[in-house]
Amino acid sequence: MSVPALDSALRRGLARDDIRAEVVARNAVHGRQRAITAIELADAASGSPGESIGRVALDEAGAPRPVLQREFWDADGFIARVDFWFPDEGVVLEFDGKAKYVDPALRAAGTTVADVVVSEKRREDRLRRHPEVQAVGRFGWPEAHDAEVLRALLRGLGVPTSRRSFARLR
Incomplete structure (x- = not known):
């Protein structure tokens, strides 16, 4: 399945x-x-097939189960709805494929790749300033297909890992 x-x-x-x-x-x-x-x-609540595969990869890497699609707000209003939130660690993790940067159909009319990158950077800066957020990380398809690389990324962000679920079923 x-x-x-x-x-x-x-x-x-x-x-x-x-x-x-x-x-x-x-x-x-x-x-x-x-x-x-x-x-x-x-x-x-999964936002995309990439996030679904990312969640399987997080499980294979032994991450705690994240909260999906958590919204963050500050005094200026809505900051972001994030892919994965690890509340005990204060870590936001985003599944970041290339499509939102390179596919014109996924960008607002007249928006360039540079505009998308700058917007993501500003969004991430605001998230990092949020009092609940201790760290923000990103991973994509390469990390989702390599549990050891993903495990190292998670540990670097302060998310504990252990082996479980799908990894035990192989």
């Missing part, structure tokens, strides 16, 4: 318990525990 597909199913109103019951009712045993783990990781 694919976590991005499960995220989408939950967003469309399918109940986690119904999905789990369907898997358990199947005669096949091969892959059942992995499917149950995927169902537990699924979250309707």
